[in-house]
Amino acid sequence: MTSQTMSNTPTPDQIRRAPKVLLHDHLDGGLRPGTIVELAHSTGYTRLPETDPGKLGLWFREAADSGSLERYLETFSHTVGVMQTRDALVRVARECAEDLAEDGVVYAEVRYAPEQHLEGGLSLEEVVEAVNEGFREGERIARQNGHRIRVGALLTAMRHAARALEIAELANRFRDLGVVGFDIAGAEAGYPPTRHLDAFEYLKRENNHFTIHAGEAFGLPSIWQALQWCGADRLGHGVRIIDDIQVQADGSVKLGRLASYVRDKRVPLELCPSSNLQTGAASSYAEHPIGLLRRLHFRATVNTDNRLMSGTSMSREFEHLVDAFGYTLDDMQWFSVNAMKSAFIPFDERLAMINDVVKPGYAELKSEWLFQQTASTSGSVESKG
Numbered sequence: 001m002t003s004q005t006m007s008n009t010p011t012p013d014q015i016r017r018a019p020k021v022l023l024h025d026h027l028d029g030g031l032r033p034g035t036i037v038e039l040a041h042s043t044g045y046t047r048l049p050e051t052d053p054g055k056l057g058l059w060f061r062e063a064a065d066s067g068s069l070e071r072y073l074e075t076f077s078h079t080v081g082v083m084q085t086r087d088a089l090v091r092v093a094r095e096c097a098e099d100l101a102e103d104g105v106v107y108a109e110v111r112y113a114p115e116q117h118l119e120g121g122l123s124l125e126e127v128v129e130a131v132n133e134g135f136r137e138g139e140r141i142a143r144q145n146g147h148r149i150r151v152g153a154l155l156t157a158m159r160h161a162a163r164a165l166e167i168a169e170l171a172n173r174f175r176d177l178g179v180v181g182f183d184i185a186g187a188e189a190g191y192p193p194t195r196h197l198d199a200f201e202y203l204k205r206e207n208n209h210f211t212i213h214a215g216e217a218f219g220l221p222s223i224w225q226a227l228q229w230c231g232a233d234r235l236g237h238g239v240r241i242i243d244d245i246q247v248q249a250d251g252s253v254k255l256g257r258l259a260s261y262v263r264d265k266r267v268p269l270e271l272c273p274s275s276n277l278q279t280g281a282a283s284s285y286a287e288h289p290i291g292l293l294r295r296l297h298f299r300a301t302v303n304t305d306n307r308l309m310s311g312t313s314m315s316r317e318f319e320h321l322v323d324a325f326g327y328t329l330d331d332m333q334w335f336s337v338n339a340m341k342s343a344f345i346p347f348d349e350r351l352a353m354i355n356d357v358v359k360p361g362y363a364e365l366k367s368e369w370l371f372q373q374t375a376s377t378s379g380s381v382e383s384k385g
């Protein structure tokens with residue numbers, strides 16, 4: 001091993017300790033299997049397919065892997081099913097913050113749809129307050145365990161429903177109280193983002209921020225609408241922008257107008273490799289468009305989407321990318337800085353996170369090989385003596 005690779009190819013342990021920034025993670029897609037079982041028991045939810053946490057975790061991954069949209073959506077009916085009380089929401093949000101912090105995430109924007117948590121009689125406001133409380137508790141517990149994390153919430157409206165404006169107003173009401181932006185999610189086909197123009201126009205008038213799930217299953221028209229009709233600040237996934245990029249036989253690359261626009265305007269792409277493999281948007285990590293998009297300097301970021309359904313974490317995502325593309329700590333830093341630049345918190349806070357947390361964290365990791373070498377050298381001298 002040369003000193004170059006020692007200094008730069010991250011080990012799994014370094015990947016975990018590296019400061020990571022997460023912009024696209026669903027609260028109802030990241031529960032601990034054991035928590036689902038306990039919440040089902042305490043809230044009287046009887047429809048779980050398995051009651052053993054190990055088997056249940058496996059069931060979630062298999063259902064998400066099955067290639068069947070019905071089975072994939074069924075997974076969320078169970079997680080959302082046990083998240084209908086205040087206590088359940090506080091707990092799930094707290095554990096989310098704890099788990100992300102444990103995995104080395106220093107900043108996360110976690111999204112959920114308040115309208116899906118009203119079956120137990122909570123109001124939209126009570127849902128948001130419960131989740132915020134859980135995030136704050138999780139941040140506190142993480143700090144006690146020696147981790148630092150900041151978690152902001154994104155409020156999601158469902159594409160097929162008609163409450164987007166109401167949820168956008170809710171996001172705006174809570175914008176200085178833990179909610180940093182807005183999103184729409186759900187099946188892309190048949191539900192173009194332009195159905196919710198009133199919500200996006202409202203948020204623009206309020207100088208607020210939003211991202212839109214676009215360009216995941218559905219291609220360029222969805223991305224184009226999200227940007228040019230709705231004015232999205234970021235693209236949830238956006239991975240199909242690859243359809244507007246031609247790689248020629250000689251290796252040169254030609255960008256179409258939309259791909260050029262996305263790159264020129266530094267539109268952040270919330271890429272979620274493992275999730276894309278499960279939904280068929282990419283066939284392997286090595287073939288995932290993130291490799292080309294990173295090479296072409298798009299504003300690419302790495303995300304988990306649904307940690308439970310994909311059996312993943314930020315560290316796992318980076319491990320796959322390191323394997324597939326030979327990424328180094330410098331690449332990891334590039335993705336993390338990209339994500340931090342694209343966060344919805346104020347500019348001065350983003351800058352401080354980059355300069356005082358992210359970059360020093362990577363500098364520390366990148367310097368470790370120097371001391372390892374000293375240790376092994378002195379060790380071999382000793383053994384000779």
Ligand SMILES: [Zn+2]
Nearest residue numbers: 026213236305
């Ligand atoms: Zn998503």
